[in-house]
Amino acid sequence: MSDEELDQETAFSLLADDTRVRIIRELGRATASPETGIPTLPYAELKSRVDIRDSGRFNYHLKKLVGNYVAKEDDGYRLRWPGMVLYRTIVAGLLTDNVESTIERFAVGTDCHRCGDSIEAHLYETLFRVRCPSCDANYTDIYFPSHGLRDRSEDELLRAVHRRSRTMLDATTSGQCPWCASEVTADIHAGDGSLPSLHDTRDFDAYVVYHCTDCTGFQYMPISQVLLYHPVTISFYYDHGTDLTAVPEWTLEWAVTGRTTTVLDTDPWRFSVRIPLEDEELVVELDEELEVVDSAITARDR
Numbered sequence: 001m002s003d004e005e006l007d008q009e010t011a012f013s014l015l016a017d018d019t020r021v022r023i024i025r026e027l028g029r030a031t032a033s034p035e036t037g038i039p040t041l042p043y044a045e046l047k048s049r050v051d052i053r054d055s056g057r058f059n060y061h062l063k064k065l066v067g068n069y070v071a072k073e074d075d076g077y078r079l080r081w082p083g084m085v086l087y088r089t090i091v092a093g094l095l096t097d098n099v100e101s102t103i104e105r106f107a108v109g110t111d112c113h114r115c116g117d118s119i120e121a122h123l124y125e126t127l128f129r130v131r132c133p134s135c136d137a138n139y140t141d142i143y144f145p146s147h148g149l150r151d152r153s154e155d156e157l158l159r160a161v162h163r164r165s166r167t168m169l170d171a172t173t174s175g176q177c178p179w180c181a182s183e184v185t186a187d188i189h190a191g192d193g194s195l196p197s198l199h200d201t202r203d204f205d206a207y208v209v210y211h212c213t214d215c216t217g218f219q220y221m222p223i224s225q226v227l228l229y230h231p232v233t234i235s236f237y238y239d240h241g242t243d244l245t246a247v248p249e250w251t252l253e254w255a256v257t258g259r260t261t262t263v264l265d266t267d268p269w270r271f272s273v274r275i276p277l278e279d280e281e282l283v284v285e286l287d288e289e290l291e292v293v294d295s296a297i298t299a300r301d302r
């Protein structure tokens, strides 16, 4: 066993008591608000917030946390960075599949690009999906912390899911795993009628799979979707008075289907993607790394 594995196991074992989790939570709450946030909690204040009478028991558990999760300063205790990450994880509900924060299936207001029926949002465990219930085309499939589901209307929720999806896929397509910050690699596959997901019936001439070899994080997407995160497309939209970053991917046919993508070559891969917008069309050429190698704006034939 390496030292690193031992440390990780010790870090987990240090949390194996609800009193310790309560200490972390109270220290987190004390520092959470920018207005009322205080850098440290004095011993007596912390003990009272955790609401434990037995000093011996409280001291025992606090001592276990001091070091990795909690720092002891002259004037009290504060969370160290791993403690803060843990606090945020608890608040977000990342470690629990919170059944109270579930949502009813609802229509998102866009028709399926594959069959024309109304597409819907629903939760699958902690994955937020936007997909077609009639033909199983899957447009968005993103991990969304259960805490974020609370107190949001359907429209607010869709906006939040869209923003989260963008943030994660922007990181992924720029080569960084949004989960563990390691490098991700992009593998282009020829579509043969099956996708690396049981839940998606869309078919493509080619698609890309990004995967992280360190933490198993992976994401597949249509080739054209890469351009949702590229400045060439963002500025094309901006010039037409639209903020592309605010447009949900499931509404953009060019991004979620292969209809405007042409495979120019397979060895090495080369693609041309047409992005129509009002009276113009942006045509982008991508190489085997999915880098933009050429782009042009032309008048659109209608």
Ligand SMILES: [Zn+2]
Pocket (backbone or CB within 6 Å): 112, 113, 114, 115, 116, 117, 132, 133, 134, 135, 136, 137
């Ligand atoms: Zn459909």
Ligand SMILES: [Zn+2]
Pocket (backbone or CB within 6 Å): 177, 178, 179, 180, 181, 182, 212, 213, 214, 215, 216, 217
């Ligand atoms: Zn990773």
